[in-house]
Amino acid sequence: MSHGVMAPDTVALDLPELGKGRHTARLSLIGVIATFGGLLFGYDTGVLNGALPYIADYFRLSPLQEGLVTFSLLMGATLGALVSGRIADRIGRRATITGLGALFFVGALGCVVAPTYHILIAFRVVLGLAVGGASVTVPVYLSEVAPTEQRGSMIGRNDIMIVSGQFLAFLFNAIIGNLLGDSDSVWRLMLAVALLPAIVLFVGMRRMPESPRWLMAQGRSAEALQVLRTVRSEERAQAEMEEVRALTKIDAVARSTGWRDLLAEPWLVRLLFVGMGLAALAQLTGINSVMYYGTQVLEQAGFTRNTALIFNVLNGVISIVAMLIGVAVVNRVNRRTMLILGFGCVTALHVFIGVTGIVLPIGNPIRPYLLTVGMLGFLGFVQGTITLVGWIVMSEIFPLRVRGLMIGASVAVLWLTNALISLVFPPVVQALDFATFLLFGGCCLFGVIFTARWLPETRGRSLESIEAELATGGPRA
Structure with a gap:
């Protein structure tokens, strides 16, 4: 089996060229509006990186309360991921994302005005429901609207918006923190920035079309064709309709909508194992220990708080640059190749960070800069390969009839792993210091093995052809 670079993506089945026209602009607009869910995902998870020290001072929190x-x-995101897939399967992708826009607004507003610590926690859970829901539904929606040859880059736009949201969080934290850091309520302003994109997502999605593949699954073929005609040429729309219609007939014979039916089919169980494993490994890289606690890590490396806030913006910059590079090549390079490269390089960088932090004493003037370089390199490879391709693959490998259920379960594992790492990271770092990064390195090394052994190759294949091949036990690559 080949893991190398292949020729630029071609449509797996004999579909007409996508071409250019009004449908191209419409497709781009859908990508922009829907990915505001990714922007909010990124901002609301990244904002605590700088806001948490101020929240801790305001409410006089213990380390456990900070965690x-x-x-x-x-934890709210874990629950949101679990339920949103089924909701999206039932009421549609567009309606679900629209509702999540409203939930983002309510959760963010509640956090901004929270008078007590416990009310803040309650609205953080609400915000988490929206984040988890968006992390499942937006990639599914994009994968089902996008043409085969652009699917990787279109889903990748959501990843770009996620890291852009995190960058904006770091940037606004640095600006607000340095200008208004003496104010007790400066953290409220940091959190309030998320209100505007929530409004854009809610209003914008009301004008976007429903997923044509979801409409076909509901037997609404006329509406599905009408949507395809707005995002494809006429000839291409008709050809894709035939492809989806053929698979829908197969699904109608053995339609499965619940866990009992899913677990009765070994190939679906195998795919679920792959999805959950990839989701967990993406978090076991330690990416969010840096995205959530980067400021604290930089302080521990030797920077002052204000300097750490400024340098932390570089984490957001390198994430965006790496993601842009990844999106530029993801339609040309096999998914497995990018993941194996990413896990391998991140393993080496974790060893570099861990050894540097252990060997060089805190007073060494070069120590914080070497650690910053290591962190930036680590972030670049994770965001440009593992994070990007992980979301793409999870949006591609699951069959239409249970896509919401299976991606919801996989992303729930992602958020649960994320939550556990975030909870234990501060005390583990306190106990092990920079040796913690060596543990993350071991997890990334296993990621290389996992990808090479179990991950199917999906680049350049329509969602329908991927499903047909995996269901018959076809080749992985």
């Missing part, structure tokens, strides 16, 4: 501020959102 719960992050943990509460992540």
